[in-house]
Amino acid sequence: MDWKRFSFIGVIIVVLFSLVVMVGQVKQPPLLIITSMLATTIAVATPLTLGALSGVFCERSGVVNIGIEGMMLSAAFFGWLGGIYMYNLYGFAPGVSIAVGVFVAILTGAIMALLLAVLSITFKVDQIIGGTVINILAVGLTGFLNRQLFFGKGSVFGGTVPASPGVLPTIHVPITELFTSICGTSATCLESVKAINRVFDQKPVAISAILLVFISHYILFNTRWGLRTRAVGEHPKAADTVGINVVKMRYANVLIGGMFAGLAGAYFTIESVPSFEPLLTNGRGFISLAAMIFGNWTPIGAWAAALVFGASQALLINMQIFRDVIPPQWSFLQESYIVGLTPYILTMFILTGIIGKTTPPAADGVPYEK
Amino acid sequence: MQSEKQSNSLIKRILQSISEAALIPFLAILTAVVIGGIIILLVGGDPIRAYTGLIQGSMGSRKAWSETAVWATPYIFAGLAVALAFKGGLFNIGAEGQLAVGAVFSALIGYALPEWLGFDLPVYIHLPLAIFTGMLTGGIWASIVGFLKAYTGGHEVINTIMMNYIALNTTSYLLNGVMKDKSPTNVIARTPLIAESARMPEIFEGLRVHWGFVLALFVALFIWWLLNKTTLGFEIRTVGLNPDAAKYAGINVKRTIVITMLFSGMLAGLAGSIEVTGLNYRHELGFSIGYGLDAIAIALLGKSHPLGVVLASFLFAAMRNGATRMQFLTQLPVDLISMLQALILLFVAADAIIRYIYRIKAKGERVVLTRGWGG
Numbered sequence: 001m002d003w004k005r006f007s008f009i010g011v012i013i014v015v016l017f018s019l020v021v022m023v024g025q026v027k028q029p030p031l032l033i034i035t036s037m038l039a040t041t042i043a044v045a046t047p048l049t050l051g052a053l054s055g056v057f058c059e060r061s062g063v064v065n066i067g068i069e070g071m072m073l074s075a076a077f078f079g080w081l082g083g084i085y086m087y088n089l090y091g092f093a094p095g096v097s098i099a100v101g102v103f104v105a106i107l108t109g110a111i112m113a114l115l116l117a118v119l120s121i122t123f124k125v126d127q128i129i130g131g132t133v134i135n136i137l138a139v140g141l142t143g144f145l146n147r148q149l150f151f152g153k154g155s156v157f158g159g160t161v162p163a164s165p166g167v168l169p170t171i172h173v174p175i176t177e178l179f180t181s182i183c184g185t186s187a188t189c190l191e192s193v194k195a196i197n198r199v200f201d202q203k204p205v206a207i208s209a210i211l212l213v214f215i216s217h218y219i220l221f222n223t224r225w226g227l228r229t230r231a232v233g234e235h236p237k238a239a240d241t242v243g244i245n246v247v248k249m250r251y252a253n254v255l256i257g258g259m260f261a262g263l264a265g266a267y268f269t270i271e272s273v274p275s276f277e278p279l280l281t282n283g284r285g286f287i288s289l290a291a292m293i294f295g296n297w298t299p300i301g302a303w304a305a306a307l308v309f310g311a312s313q314a315l316l317i318n319m320q321i322f323r324d325v326i327p328p329q330w331s332f333l334q335e336s337y338i339v340g341l342t343p344y345i346l347t348m349f350i351l352t353g354i355i356g357k358t359t360p361p362a363a364d365g366v367p368y369e370k
Numbered sequence: 371m372q373s374e375k376q377s378n379s380l381i382k383r384i385l386q387s388i389s390e391a392a393l394i395p396f397l398a399i400l401t402a403v404v405i406g407g408i409i410i411l412l413v414g415g416d417p418i419r420a421y422t423g424l425i426q427g428s429m430g431s432r433k434a435w436s437e438t439a440v441w442a443t444p445y446i447f448a449g450l451a452v453a454l455a456f457k458g459g460l461f462n463i464g465a466e467g468q469l470a471v472g473a474v475f476s477a478l479i480g481y482a483l484p485e486w487l488g489f490d491l492p493v494y495i496h497l498p499l500a501i502f503t504g505m506l507t508g509g510i511w512a513s514i515v516g517f518l519k520a521y522t523g524g525h526e527v528i529n530t531i532m533m534n535y536i537a538l539n540t541t542s543y544l545l546n547g548v549m550k551d552k553s554p555t556n557v558i559a560r561t562p563l564i565a566e567s568a569r570m571p572e573i574f575e576g577l578r579v580h581w582g583f584v585l586a587l588f589v590a591l592f593i594w595w596l597l598n599k600t601t602l603g604f605e606i607r608t609v610g611l612n613p614d615a616a617k618y619a620g621i622n623v624k625r626t627i628v629i630t631m632l633f634s635g636m637l638a639g640l641a642g643s644i645e646v647t648g649l650n651y652r653h654e655l656g657f658s659i660g661y662g663l664d665a666i667a668i669a670l671l672g673k674s675h676p677l678g679v680v681l682a683s684f685l686f687a688a689m690r691n692g693a694t695r696m697q698f699l700t701q702l703p704v705d706l707i708s709m710l711q712a713l714i715l716l717f718v719a720a721d722a723i724i725r726y727i728y729r730i731k732a733k734g735e736r737v738v739l740t741r742g743w744g745g
Contacts, residue, residue: 066527123722128461128527129670133716136663140708147703148413279659286531293528337543344532344539351524 005294008355009304012346013041016311023333024322035195037314042199044317045303045310046206046271047072047281050264051288052295052302053209053216054109054257059297060220061253062233063120064127064365067134068261069285071112075265077142079105080164080276081149087165089156097165102205102266109262110255112138117254121247124367135285143278164274171207173200205263205271212260216299229253233361236368246368261285283344290347296358305350312342391678395671397724398717399685406710410702420700427695428688436577440649441687442680444469446586447641448661449668449679450593451634456674457597458630459610464515464530465638466662467537468508470653472639474541476504476646477653478549480564496567501643508639509632511537516631520624526631534662545655559655570648582648587680589640594676596633606630638665660708667715686711 017037024033051068058065083101086092092100112134119130150161175197176190183189220226231239232249240246264284269276287309295301316339319326326333333339407417428438448465455462462468479500484490491499515533518524545559552562570580597603608616609626617623641661646653668686672678689711693704717724724730 119720119723123720123726125720125722129719132461132463132666133712133719136667136715137709137712139663140705140710140712144703144705144709147705152413152701152703283531283535286528290528290532293525335543337539337546340539341536344535348518348524348529348532351528352518352522353524354522357523 002356004356005296005301006304009308012308013311016315016342019333020315020318020322023326023330024318026325027322029191031192032195033318035198037311037318038199039201040314040317041307041310042202042210043206043272043310044313045306046209047264047267047284048288048291048306048309049209049213049303050205050260050267051285052291052306053212053299054260054264055289055292056216056220056257056295056297056299056302057229057253057260058113058116058257059292059364060233060361061229061250062236062361062363062366062368063116063250063254064131065113065116065254065257066128066131066289067112067116067138067285068131068257068264068288069281069283070131070135070138071109071258071261072265072268072285073135073142073279073281074112074138075105075108075262076268076280077146077265077276078108079262079266080269080274081145083165083270083274084162088162094165098168098270101165101270102168102263105266105270106259106262109258109260109265111258113254113258113261116258117251120367121250121254124369127365127367139279142276146276146278161275167274168203168205168271170201170203173197175200203271205267208263209267210303213299213303220299230361233363236363236366240368240370250368264288287343287347290351293358293360294350294355297361308346309343312346315342316340391673391675393730394721394724395673395678395682395718397728397730398671398721399714401717401724401727402710402713405713406706409709410700410706413702415700415702420696420702420706423696423699424689424692427692429692430695433577434691436574436579438684438687438691439579439583441691442683443580443583443586443648444641444645444661445664445668445683445686446590446680447637447644448665449672449683450590450676451637451641452665452669453672453674453676453679454593454597454606454637455630455634456669457610458606458626458634459613460516460519460627460630460634461527462512462515462530462631462634462638463527463662463666464512464533464537464635465641465665466658466660467530467534468512468635468638469642469661470537470541470658471511471642472504472508473642473646473653473658474544474549474561475507476500476639476643477561477564479503480568480646481562481652484565484567490565491567493567493569496565497570497647500564500568500647501640504643504646505636505639508642509634509636512635512638513628513632516628519631520627538659541653541658542655545653551652561652561654563651564646568647569651570644578649580648582644585644589637590676590680593637597676602629664711667711667718670715671718 017034020037021030021033051072054068054071055065079101082104083097086097086100087094116130116134119125119133120127149155150157151159176194179193180190183193220229228239228244228249231244232246236246268280288306291305291309292302294305295303316336319333319339320336323334403421410417410420428434448469451465451468452462483496483499511533515526515529518529519526542559545561549561551560570582572578572580597607605616605621605626608619608621609623613623642658645657650657664686668679668682671682671685689707693707696702697704
């Protein structure tokens with residue numbers, strides 16, 4: 001990541017935020033708008049961040065993963081399903097069921113990744129076709145099971161979608177409590193601290209996504225494992241000559257990538273809303289890929305790019321909140337279909353490479369032949 | 371005597387090459403059907419009844435055949451769109467969006483042109499105009515991606531997907547707004563019905579199969595001719611096989627990429643406009659969803675060959691059409707078909723698995739379908 005790209009990200013985020021502040025300031029104080037935008041941005045950037053990390057691990061080891069979307073979708077479904085089964089059929093407590101759901105989601109991501117690995121590493125199938133197979137399989141599988149298990153003949157749930165155990169709780173960071181004594185009786189001070197506190201009150205998957213960004217960065221660039229992963233992705237032949245098992249490294253990294261995508265899936269149905277609908281990932285797997293490319297295949301860069309997309313989604317959400325105070329000359333901002341285009345157009349714009357060319361790992365997408 | 375022998379061996383060769391080309395897809399379908407049957411058993415269904423229902427529903431009567439042809443029509447166009455792009459070394463995941471754009475503009479010309487002009491048009495002007503507009507807009511929509519690929523290196527896989535979402539959002543906007551059917555009973559996001567003069571006549575009285583189906587077959591033939599008998603087709607294929615070699619041979623690679631995407635999008639746009647002018651007489655939101663992925667599966671199953679695409683389209687159409695009957699007989703949801711198709715695609719794309727299962731040796735060189743991010 002160079003300064004050009006980081007400043008582009010900064011400018012876009014500032015523009016998106018100021019837009020919301022300008023529209024919403026008649027209704028709420030700017031600080032409150034900014035912090036709530038920030039909180040939403042971090043939250044909705046979660047699946048994008050995790051998806052991009054998934055891509056980083058796969059592609060750094062030389063496997064193009066275009067199946068992130070499908071991995072997320074199936075993980076979202078099976079994770080949600082796992083929670084429902086535990087809660088309704090086996091009578092576990094909601095907390096336990098939710099935890100099992102997250103575990104199932106990660107496992108699902110890994111299983112789908114295993115399929116990609118078998119296809120692209122063992123059978124040397126064209127990797128983009130392999131990923132597309134995963135995407136189509138995920139749509140078919142989740143669509144079929146979603147209807148069959150709940151509404152099919154002999155369904156254990158008897159034709160209804162049963163109650164879900166709920167969603168992951170928000171983890172409260174006690175900033176407000178810390179500052180209560182400092183603020184004293186000043187109401188504005190307390191209000192501001194409360195507003196800022198909202199940014200830090202995130203849910204577990206969102207928090208782990210941020211932690212994983214830095215952990216991934218450390219692993220990739222400061223450990224032997226990371227060095228080997230990158231070697232396998234840049235020059236597998238050379239890596240092989242010095243005794244690194246190319247196939248094993250690629251399998252392992254694709255599986256890790258799958259787990260990240262699985263956790264991203266958990267965000268949708270276990271952290272965000274406790275329900276599933278067909279095609280709910282809505283292209284976010286592909287936007288993750290764009291974030292990965294824009295981040296030049298680095299975890300921190302990818303995270304920064306994911307935040308831009310998060311901000312453009314937060315813009316859409318906040319514009320709905322301030323719908324009634326949008327000035328008439330900006331009435332197009334009322335149209336969610338138009339504002340909703342932002343992340344997609346941004347993706348295409350970024351991929352043009354105007355903001356600096358990126359270089360994929362040299363052996364990305366190339367099956368290794370001994 | 372000599373020539374008879376030659377022609378005999380020629381026929382034999384052709385038959386042999388067809389059976390070789392069809393062997394892997396056939397085994398892939400067979401394997402998918404078997405695994406599909408196991409899944410049906412696992413969820414408590416009866417696979418024999420399910421498959422009987424599929425066959426009855428798709429080929430059991432004159433009406434069933436007609437409906438299969440109706441389903442096959444857009445599949446042929448969209449499948450050809452993806453297949454043509456594959457031949458040019460491009461992966462067009464955006465058939466869905468191109469189809470939607472084509473359908474919207476075709477419908478617009480269909481219902482609004484007489485209003486704008488203030489008089490009715492004869493069918494031989496209005497209908498071709500509606501079809502052509504849909505085709506052209508679909509092509510332009512796709513050529514944007516081709517342009518980005520050729521001149522900036524933006525990868526077509528992500529860009530076509532982004533264009534899908536942009537198309538979906540934009541058509542939602544239009545169909546909920548200015549283009550919405552204004553009749554007082556309508557609550558759906560759809561256009562008004564197109565004028566009589568923009569509708570395709572039916573072939574047989576009382577059956578829904580329309581001339582668009584015949585057109586699809588002709589277009590498949592045309593694409594085969596284009597790819598194999600023209601300079602442009604040669605350029606497209608050469609760029610697809612090896613862009614570097616194409617460049618040294620003096621082919622304008624960038625221009626060819628844009629043209630390939632333009633043609634590919636035109637085919638997908640045709641799929642949309644034929645559905646509007648031949649079948650639905652309007653465009654409704656959500657109609658286009660799913661066609662893009664189906665088209666990819668069809669192109670892969672048909673090995674990107676126009677004849678293969680037509681056959682694969684029939685198979686997919688038969689499955690979609692028979693699904694209703696299957697659901698009626700077994701209460702299995704229609705979505706089962708999507709999963710079956712995904713399995714077929716899995717085995718076709720990963721023919722190495724099929725070769726491994728059935729112990730078939732690989733022959734000839736591998737066909738390069740796509741390349742990594744570098745393009």
